[in-house]
Amino acid sequence: MQESLEVLKQKNIISSDDVQSLRLLIAKNHPELTDTERAKLFAKLLHQKLDESLAIFDVALQNNIKRALIEQTVTRKHFSITALDILENYINVEDVNSSNIHLLTSWVNQYNPHPLTDEGLLLLTQSLVPLSDDPKAASSETLTLDPLTFEISSSQFSYQKILVWLSSLCLGIILLLSTHSLHPLDSEAKSFSNLAKLEISLPISLDLGRLQNHLQPHLQYKEIDKVALNHWLTQRGSLLATEPYFSTLLNTSETFNINPLLLFAITGQEQNFVPTTHDSALKMANNPFNLYGSWQQYNTSIEDAARIVSRTIIRLGKNCPTNHDQIQWINRQYAADPNWHIGVTYFLNELEGAMP
DSSP: OHHHHHHHHHOEEEOHHHHHHHHHHHHHHOTTSOHHHHHHHHHHHHHHHHHHHTTTSOHHHHHHHHHHHHHHHTTSSSOOEEHHHHHHHHHHHSOTTSTTHHHHHHHHHTTOSSOOOHHHHHHHHHHHGGGGGOHHHHHHTSOOOOOSSSOOBOOOOOSOSSOHHHHHHHHHHHHHHOTTSSOHHHHHHHHHHTGGGOOOOOSOOOOOOSOOOSOOGGGSOOOOOHHHHHHHHHHTTBGGGSTTHHHHHHHHHHHTTOOHHHHHHHHHHHHTTOBTTSTTHHHHTTSTTOGGGOTTTOOOOHHHHHHHHHHHHHHHTTTOOTTSOHHHHHHHHHBSOTTHHHHHHHHHHHHHHHOO
């Protein structure tokens, strides 16, 4: 089992050397292009390379995997994607027990000298899941797996035109391709190591669209009256009405295709929307979902917490019967309190009622 994981880890789909080679090739063959045009060409070639590797899967699944891969990769010092990265992100966005299992097995076996059966692959993927239970791993986002069965509760187009992480990626590419940059390797390290901190929009897109998920229609993303929502939160004395919390929750809900009011409703159930009068409000707002037990145990950032809870909601929402309350379905594994869904639903309805 460990041998197969090591093989996948060592198999580069896109390596740092590939990035450097593409940079030099584009600079040599297209000296007439501007930095932005070079970045757009680079993004296209990167897109094609990932498409080739993921061709066995349908387009919707390819796009979801690519979105997760790029979001994960831009947080690293060096831009590289391995076969293990793809497997981990597949698990994050798709149910391994689905009808696609034979396709995933075939995909893994093209890199594995000791072919696995479908059953063997299931065991392999199950061995990856515990890695997500480590709060440090979740915080670093070098692993994109989210909790499956443990209890995590104590009780990027506007849509944004260009997602923050994609904008960061494109800016990093422009820095990397610049003919006036630092030494290539130094430039690569510096530009990619700081991507997560950048918030710049560029007219470049990988056309991945909004994340597809298994949530019921009323729980999927929709445009809301942001002014009305902010007013409602302010009237309630919620710290989440202020920045960076308000915009972060809205942007994350759009990225993951989740009704933004659902994220706010969960904070209502967990932390009463984080009252500004609370002595530890600033710390509480870093993890208003009580991930990994509580905000005291896992004090991260609102960006990190919002991404983790979004992925978890999507994962736990899978396989919900059509006529079943999906929030209650998520409750089975999200919270120890069997009535958690009642509170979340109450706040969701109250927030929906506040919308004009």
